[in-house]
Amino acid sequence: MNTDAIGGVLGLALTLGFWFGRGTWSPLAAMFPNTVIVVLGLLSLALLIKSWVRPTVQPIFADGNRTRMALTAVALGLWIWSMRWAGFYLSSLVFFALLTVYIAAASRRVTLRNVGVWVVIVAVEVAVLQFVFANLLAVRLPAGPFAP
Amino acid sequence: MDVLAAALQQLFTPYHLMLVLVGTTVGLFVGAMPGLSATMALAVLLPFTFTMDALPGLIALGSVYMGAIYGGSFAAILINAPGTPSSVATTFEGYPMAKAGRAEEAITAATIASVVGGLFGVFALLLLAPPLAAFSLRFGPPEYFWVAVLGLTLIGGLSSGSLLKGLMGGALGVLISIIGVSPIGGESRFTYGFPALQGGVELIVALIGLFVIPELLVMAGTGVGALAKSKLGTARGLLLSTTKKVLSMPGNLLRSVIVGEIVSVIPGAGGNIAGLIAYNEAKRWSKHPEEYGKGSLEGLVASESSNNVTVAGSMVPLLTxxxxxxxxxxxxxxxxxxxxxRPGAELFTTQGALTYGFILSMGVSAIVMLPIGLFGGRLIYQAVVRVPPSFLVPTVASMAILGSFALRNSMTDVMIMLALGLLGFALKEVGFHPAPIALGLILGPIAETGFVQSRLMGSSYAIPYLKLVESPLSQALIALCVLAIVWPLVSDWRRRRAAKVGRSA
Amino acid sequence: MTLLQRTLAIVLVALMGVAFAQFPERTIDYVISFNAGGESDITARLQQPHLEEILGVNVTITNRAGGGGAVAWSESQRSMRPDGYSVIGVNLPHIATQPMERTDTGYETENFEFITWFQFTPNALLVRDDSPFQTLDELIAYAKENPGSVTIGGSGSNTANHIATLQLEQLAGIDLTYVPFTGTGPTVPALLGGHVSALMSYSPMAVLQSDQVRTLAIASAERLSFLPDAPTFVEQGIEIVSGAHRGVAAPPGTPAEIVEALTEAFEEATRRIAEEQEEMGFAIIYVSGDEALELVREVTEEYAAILETLQ
Known part of the structure; x- marks a missing residue:
């Protein structure tokens, strides 16, 4: 893949994202962000030109199984999203266990017995984390309906 | 020196020494958790110190602070997470070392470097506090702006590979740091209709996302733990040989701690960039610059020794x-x-015994880091190595979530962490290193605030921007910036010419 | 216990709690919308042990910094439960000026159940102790001759510091240059290093830095007991009485009797730490009930009028 071209396009997309996020700011507040947006845009264009003249070509997302990386990312997203209403304990229990089984299954055969043992370990680990943060560090974790 | 003797006498009671020990240990474990900052640990502790006497209260706070800054190196080395912003540079060398099976060596070296840095900071605070404080006051808004620019020149050294991409990363980091309420004017910028974005992107949240999430996904993708190459069971004589290695670079150590001291006495700019600047200097002066980024012990030592100077260093403007x-x-x-x-001269005269007792307790804390760190570090390291990747990935993920949440008790921050992590992963795959982005994030606000304030301070001038170049210190900093940009070009040119000469000979 | 049994148990206990409510019966979350270590935070941590003793339950302090306080304030009005177990520190004029000046602020000034205002920090005009300005008059005279060349540092834009500087300009007919800093912290090195001519800061700074700075004027109605030598603006002929108030509020919809219980507890806690607070330069006040909302309205009107003239 031509990583320079992808990088240039990404850079331009981010430039546009920030450009259209501007508001009606006073001159002093607008000066700095406007300058940096223009700089980012120009650099992105330069990278696009370079991608055409002297491209860097290398494989991307090649360190490992792409599906697994994508699904792990999705799982992280769902984990965080569900924490809002299910609370830290419950959603962490579910997604921690899911990820454990899923990643383990990549390199070994997973029996039902394994899963049982792991869920217990996960339940304990998440409980310890919850205890340390909520009780020792006085952090108010999202409680949800089943907080211990 | 009567006052020092009195201070020592006060400090060396079993109760006080136990406080140092416990405080440093607690700090170490708090600092080792990504996202749990020294500030948080101290905030939780503060109400307890109200009920204690002054000296033990301050000792407890100082030791936790010292331990936490050092503990940040564990997360940096073992899971690529800068536990505190000051350990960003530690990840550059520490994590590659860990991946190559040298985690224990890295932890040992970080420990020794931190002890050296911590002690240096305490000595400087004891002996040089007044002149250092006077020096720190010379930094006004124009000087802050130039310090930030000087920091941004590090991008050249940090963007392994493509300078163009490094600069883009830096600009992106600056733009992300602008999100939220503007420091001057108090206007909402880039909030896209979300009130929560007024709070902007917290530095640590961004760092956790940018540094941890990509590693996490690679670990999940390969199904192999990052430390797979490490063997348990200590290599014999590792402590001794590593100590020798670290102490055999006195130039590097001295340069790093001096950089740490100078940067950390400047209020507000300090701690976060001390490690980065020391790292960059180490690389510039190194005989083996090609090892950097692949697990250079030198770079690790530079970062860790300088960031532990900042604990006592930032106490200079506080106490004086x-x-x-x-x-x-x-x-x-x-x-x-x-x-x-009340801080000020009185603190060092009438309250001398107490103040010096507090300062010395930080020195004791730095010393006890050695046994605690070597032992605690081993424990943490072994845990990380033993845990199979199927548990390590979700464990690190839950730490990243908790860490970014705990900072401001905000779910928004957790989502920002993940979003930046995914963006960072995509960018990393196409050749953008996260370091320049981090640099932009750290320095963007300092640069903007300094620039706009200077512009305002120069309101009565014919050309307001002249304020930026007025003071001798500004001019010196500008010279340093020019040097930082020109030096690599010159040395590159000389190397190329030398290569050419070599070939034709 | 199975999950179901446990859920049932929890629900049962919760119901009983509602039936025999005796506020408070569990941990109260005291949200501070600024970072740990700031004045708001330290004041709250001073109150914390006393509140726990008075109320008989745990009180935890949660820092939700961001946007000069706005992030936590908007969240408190949107999603905090109005049951008295969540309270939030509030600051004036911040909650009055932010919604006027910003987009996406996310909260309304009066949409809180104010428990009490317990602290007042008047603005204080400070110069370094070796400054040529011995009195306010000298500063004004100099500024008249050299318009714009006197720089006044202060904390933030559209803050009490900023507005007081504008008032001083208007009332004295001078032209000053206000330089905002990110909080009171960075203003001090700017003054001590001679980067600004003076600071418009708050009274605690005048106390904390008393051996390095001189207080030219303080914006309280009368001289403060803990700063007896500092003259007021008023006695020097400049009618400025202004500063920042600190208080605590419950989210909108919190039942009145619970707010009253909290008012009592906070007033008592304030009384117990009053002496320490005054030593640190904070003026202690007890503005509760209807007066609390009244104060918010007054400040809002006053600042709206001044900001109007700016536009």
Whole structure:
């Protein structure tokens, strides 16, 4: 893949994202962000030109199984999203266990017995984390309906 | 020196020494958790110190602070997470070392470097506080702007590979740091209709996302733990050989601690960039610059020795002028005020025994880091190595989530962490290193604030921007910036010419 | 216990709690919308042990910094439960000026149940102790001759510091240059290093830095007991009485009797730490009930009028 071209396009997309996020700011507040947006845009264009003249070509997302990386990312997203209403304990229990089984299954055969043992370990680990943060560090974790 | 003797006598009681020991240990474990900052630990501790006497209260706070900054190196080395912003540079070398099976060596070296840095900081605070404080006051808004620019020139050294991509990363980091309420004018910028974005992107949240999430996904993708190459069971004589290695670079150590001291006495700019600047200098002066980024012990030592100087370093403006140099110092100031101690000259005269006792306790804390760190570090390291990747990935993920949440108790921050992590992963795959982005994030606000304030300060001038270049210190900093940009070009040119000569000969 | 049994048990206990409510019966979350270590935070941590003793339950302090306080304030009005177990520190004029000046602020000034205002920090005009300005008059005279060349540092834009500087300009007919800093912290090195001519800061700074700075004028109605030598603006002929108030509020919809219980507890806690607070330069006040909302309205009107003239 031509990583320079992808990088240039990404850079331009981010430039546009920030450009259209501007508001009606006073001159002093607008000066700095406007300058940096223009700089980012120009650099992105330069990278696009370079991608055409002297491209860097290398494989991307090649360190490992792409599906697994994508699904792990999705799982992280769902984990965080569900924490809002299910609370830290419950959603962490579910997604921690899911990820454990899923990643383990990549390199070994997973029996039902394994899963049982792991869920217990996960339940304990998440409980310890919850205890340390909520009780020792006085952090108010999202409680949800089943907080211990 | 009567006062020092009195201070020592006060300090060396079993109760006080136990406080140092416990405080340092607690700090170490808190600092080792990504996202749990020294500031948080001190905030939780503060109400307890109200009920203690002044000296033990301050000792507890100081030791936790010292331990936490050092503990940040564990997360940096073992899971690529800068536990505190000051350990960003530690990830550059520490994590590659760990991946290559040298985690224990890295931890040992970080420990020794931290002890050296911590002790140097304490000595400087004892001996040089007044002149250092006077020096720190010379930095006004124009000077802050140039310090930030100087920091941004590090992008050249940090963007392994493509300078163009490094610069883009830096610009992106600056733009992300602008999100939120503007420091001057108080206007909402880039909030896209979300009130929560007024708070902007917290530095640590961004760092966790940018540094941890990509590693996490690669670990999940390969199904192999990052430390798979490490063997348990200590290599015999590792402590001795590593100590020798670290101490055999006195130039590097001295340069790094001096950089750490100078940067950390400047309030507000300090701690976060000390490690980066020391790292960059180490690389510039190194005989083996090609090892950097692949696990250079030199780079690791530079970062860790300089960032532990900052603990006592940021105490210079606090104790002499009542100016908290870094966020944790504000809590220490709170504890002092509660006990009727007012920063200033009086602190070093009438209250001398107490003040020096507190300063010396930080030195003791730095020393006890050695046994605690070597032992605690081993424990943490072994845990990380033993845990199979199927558990390590979700464990690190839950730490990243908790860490980014705990900072401001905000779910928004957790989502920002993940979003930046995914963006960072995509960018990393196409050749953008996260370091320049981090640099932009750290320095963007300093640069903008300094620039706009200077512009305002020059309002009555014919050309307001002249304020930026007025003071001799500004001019010196500008010279340093020019040097930082030109030097690599010159040395590159000389190397190329040398290569050419070599070939034709 | 199975999950179901446990859920049932929890629900049962919760119901009983509602039936025999005796506020408070569990941990109260005291949200501070600024970072740990700031003045708001330290004041709250001073109150914390006393509140726990008075109320008989745990009180935890949660820092939700961001946007000069706005992030936590908007969240408190949107999603905090109005049951008295969540309270939030509030600051004036911040909650008055932010919604006027910003987009996406996310909260309304009066949409809180104010428990009490317990602290007042008047603005204080400070110069370094070796400054040529011995009195306010000298500063004004100099500024008249050299318009714009006197720089006044202060904390933030559209803050009490900023507005007081504008008032001083208007009332004295001078032209000053206000330089905002990110909080009171960075203003001090700017003054001590001679980067600004003076600071418009708050009274605690005048106390904390008393051996390095001189207080030219303080914006309280009368001289403060803990700063007896500092003259007021008023006695020097400049009618400025202004500063920042600190208080605590419950989210909108919190039942009145719970707010009253909290008012009592906070007033008592304030009384117990009053002496320490005054030593640190904070003026202690007890503005509760209807007066609390009244104060918010007054400040809002006053600042709206001044900001109007700016536009």
């Amino acid at each position: 002028l009542g100016i908290p140099g870094a966020p944790p110092d504000a809590l220490i100031l709170g504890a002092m005020l509660m006990h009727g101690l």
